[in-house]
Amino acid sequence: MADGPDAGVAAHYGDPFREQRLLSEDVGVVDRSHRGVVAVPGVDRLSWLHSLTSQHVSALPAWSGTEALILSPHGHVEHHLQVADDGETTWLDVEPGTADDLTTYLQKMVFMMRVEPADVSAEWAVLSVVGPNASAAVGRLGVDLPAEPYGVAALPDGGLVRRTSFPGADLLVPRAALDATVDRLNAPLAGVWAYEALRVADRRPRLGFETDHRTIVQEPEWVPTAVHLEKGCYRGQETVARVHNLGRPPRRMVLLHLDGVSDELPAQGTPITLGDRPVGFVGTAVRHFEFGNIALGLIKRSTADDADLRIGETRAAID
Structure with missing residues (x-):
């Protein structure tokens, strides 16, 4: 089970x-x-x-x-x-x-x-x-x-x-x-x-895995699948519209390739670090039959695509 x-x-x-x-x-x-x-x-x-x-x-x-x-x-x-x-x-x-x-x-x-x-x-x-x-x-x-x-x-x-x-x-x-x-x-x-x-x-987010209590809709890219940007008022709409119109969300969801140095997959919520600085957290980590050990993570948008990220002792590269 x-x-x-x-x-x-x-x-x-x-x-x-x-x-x-x-x-x-x-x-x-x-x-x-x-x-x-x-x-x-x-x-x-x-x-x-x-x-x-x-x-x-x-x-x-x-x-x-x-x-x-x-x-x-x-x-x-x-x-x-x-x-x-x-x-x-x-x-x-x-x-x-x-x-x-x-x-x-x-x-x-x-x-x-x-x-x-x-x-x-x-x-x-x-x-x-x-x-x-x-x-x-x-x-x-x-x-x-x-x-x-x-x-x-x-x-x-x-x-x-x-x-x-x-x-x-x-x-x-x-x-x-x-x-x-x-x-x-x-x-x-x-x-x-x-x-x-x-x-x-397939980079499909899941609530409670690729999200935390601060997640806004643009971070896991739930626009447009679950968010209509031209509908009338609803709770939280002001934040959705402000981020859409005025700027980018503070975090983004990425697919990570893990180096496989550890037999254990990182647990949901494990910090992702760049040097000594936390830049995000792991969502879901899996063993894929073609791609090996991969994970979805939510990281700071400013993190470079070629950043040398770590999850504990495991190195992680952004796809």
Whole structure:
């Protein structure tokens, strides 16, 4: 089993490198049922979420999705939302352990709006089908995978399939049907280690890994995937607009190649130093089947691309 925030799902099924290759070259199924799921039914759901999040969702068509953020009043990232709407309910797929806090916040913001946000993580689960042959696997469930990124379709036996921004799809299925859905997909299983290795290589940030309490949206480059720069007012918008219009963010996310001198990968939050001076921290470090030991890091923007960085005794080079 994986540890940390990913505890509760399989880290691997015996050969993490083979599983990475499956996800890169063919297709595999990743159990991500530890993620939180928040359901927002109600006729006002889209206009209401539009007023609370960084994304333009007021006119989101039924059977489509997007990504969005909820920010603090000072513009720091608090929640990252994977969004799918089925015409009656907007489904929010969120980081493990964050659904309760998100639901509490949303319920406090209801006021007179006709919405009923609820944490439904106990009833619904997320599976990811990853790889260039994901369409064939999803087709075995009796549905065509939508062609457009973030396109959403209904599963015949309940639930949703949502195309992701990288090759593959996320499935939202009743938790009671989790094992049966995996069987019907008829694709090899891959652990969360393989999924994370591909995520890091693709430079896709993850809340709580490539972020801290000071992170603003431009640092992990969540513009434009989760941030619409021309929408109306929402909490934290002033910071987003100021950084966009007047200057660059103080930090940037980078891909780091590690020298492999240590058998241990650096833990999330480990300082990145230049000489004796801290310049950032490690987000996610992985062993990649092609690139070796790599990591995402958040570093000071002024750090030169050819800087001789250190993570403990490990040397790190910016890609």
